[in-house]
Amino acid sequence: MEKKNLPYLEQVHRDGKIWNFTMAGVFFIFPVLLCIIFNTLPEWESLGKGLIATLPMYWAVGAIEVITYVPMLGAGGAYLSFVTGNISNLKLPCALNAMESANVKSGTEEGEIISTISIAVSSIVTTIIILIGVILIIPLTPVLSNPVLDPAFAQLLPALFGGLGVVFISKNWKISIAPICLMLILFIAIPALNEGTVGIMVPVSALFTIGVSWLLYKKGLLTKKEESVDNLTAMANSDEQAE
Amino acid sequence: MTFDKNHPIIFVLVAIIILVVMAQSVFFLLRALKRAKQLGMDKAKIKKTVISSSVFTIAPAISIVICVITLAKDLGVAVPWLRLSVIGSLSYETVAANNALSGMGLKLGDPGLNLNASQFVTIVFVMTISIMVGLLLAPIIGKKLQKGLISIGKKDKNWVDIFQNSMFIGMIAAFLGFVFCDFSNVFKGDTSALIPVFVMLSSAIIMALCGLVMKLTKWKWINDYALPISMVAGMALAIPFTAWLG
Known part of the structure; x- marks a missing residue:
């Protein structure tokens, strides 16, 4: 009864919470089960040292990722993405491409649905391909570890963001120039910025772009669009269920 | 056991x-x-x-x-x-x-x-x-983040659209910057730093060509496959670029 009265977005948030907290429990119980099955305990000192070395950096980045990516992924897409991972190199570009192709906007109910479908399909396909890879790992290893193919997979991110960049920059060129220039300067000038730290630069770049856009918007230099927010608000307020 | x-x-x-x-x-x-x-x-x-x-x-x-x-x-x-x-x-x-x-x-x-x-x-x-933090934090603050976005939208209907596009562009700009992270090595004679730049440019050109072909031929299906096409073509071109520059 309660389910029927809940708007779609509310249902997604409620079920997302249940699923993600359950998954957190399931992931955590895996090493516990290994301890029980193999009658062992972790090396506590190494565990402590490993966590101290890893936690601060990864928890900080993880928290920033949630704040940055949730508004882009939408509710359903975010709950799925933070379980299945590979967000910036797979799930988010996949969702952005799907919304762009379907001509729907992030923040609208249609955008929310397309993003969720896209990320769910991508997660399922990824899982199946990895499963096939694991089953065929012996015959596949010499093929996929072939040095000839190494450069192709090493350049996945430049190949992905080159294409994606054209789509979004061509449509938003006014707000793109400043952040691209800033990021080029920072990545060229600071040696510590590399593949391992690009995740930290995403929110920096996003905040900078928002600031630049705000200035341009306030000066009346950006085209005004009305449709998106009306839909967003309608989605939040809607309590109608067509069933 | x-x-x-x-x-x-x-x-x-x-x-x-x-x-x-x-x-x-x-x-x-x-x-x-x-x-x-x-x-x-x-x-x-x-x-x-x-x-x-x-x-x-x-x-x-x-x-x-x-x-x-x-x-x-x-x-x-x-x-x-x-x-x-x-x-x-x-x-x-x-x-x-x-x-x-x-x-x-x-x-x-x-x-x-x-x-x-x-x-x-x-x-x-x-x-x-x-790695747990994202998994735990998304359900804790995800709804609040979305509500925040909605409240921005209620205050200024035009701004929220620009705000979201800005986030996308911010992410893309960071990854485009990353493509150039080893670029300064070129001045030391290491041309391999040009490989990701050439791959990115190739992928961008192929994506633009896909758009052009779609406009000229009205083949709308290209729109659905343009990103995978440009990505895979860019990755494939990385092989000769690496042989040349690497």
Whole structure:
């Protein structure tokens, strides 16, 4: 009864919470089960040292990722993405491409649905391909570890963001120039910025772009669009269920 | 039970967990499809989304399989299969595993690295706990973040659209910057730093050509496959670029 009265977005948030907290429990119980099955305990000192070395950096980045990516992924897409991972190199570009192709906007109910479908399909396909890879790992290893193919997979991110960049920059060129220039300067000038730290630069770049856009918007230099927010608000307020 | 990093029981546990992860994806997929039907969304649009998302995913997913193969040498097949099927990536898992191993005076890739059960579970604990924050934080603050966006929209209807585009552009700008991260090496004579730049430019040109062909021929299907086409073509061109510059 309660389910029927809940708007779609509310249902997604409620079920997302249940699923993600359950998954957190399931992931955590895996090493516990290994301890029980193999009658062992972790090396506590190494565990402590490993966590101290890893936690601060990864928890900080993880928290920033949630704040940055949730508004882009939408509710359903975010709950799925933070379980299945590979967000910036797979799930988010996949969702952005799907919304762009379907001509729907992030923040609208249609955008929310397309993003969720896209990320769910991508997660399922990824899982199946990895499963096939694991089953065929012996015959596949010499093929996929072939040095000839190494450069192709090493350049996945430049190949992905080159294409994606054209789509979004061509449509938003006014707000793109400043952040691209800033990021080029920072990545060229600071040696510590590399593949391992690009995740930290995403929110920096996003905040900078928002600031630049705000200035341009306030000066009346950006085209005004009305449709998106009306839909967003309608989605939040809607309590109608067509069933 | 005698420990082996490729023990069948580890595979069984991992398979069960991955099945639950898959169940979540199917649940959200069915929920979204049902809602799309209720809203009367165009079926062709939904079908295109499913097909283009599947096609787009293939190349990145194969690169994840390569990461599983890389980690399998030291950690067995089952744990990398789990870690890279759920939250995680090669760089993250490698750092987490090495941080756990460093406390034991070891590191991944050490010749003859042969982990015992205790060392193995230590690594799995570090990998698991360290990546939990996104998984836990998304359900805690996800709704508030969306509500925040909605409240911005209520105050200024035009700004929220620009705000979201700005976030997308910000992310893309960061990754475009990353493409140039080794660029300063070019001035020291290392031309290999140009490889990602050329790959990115090639992919961008192919994407622009796809758009041009679509406009000229009215072949709208190109729109659905332009990103996977440009990405795979860019990756393929990385092979001759590396032979030339690398």
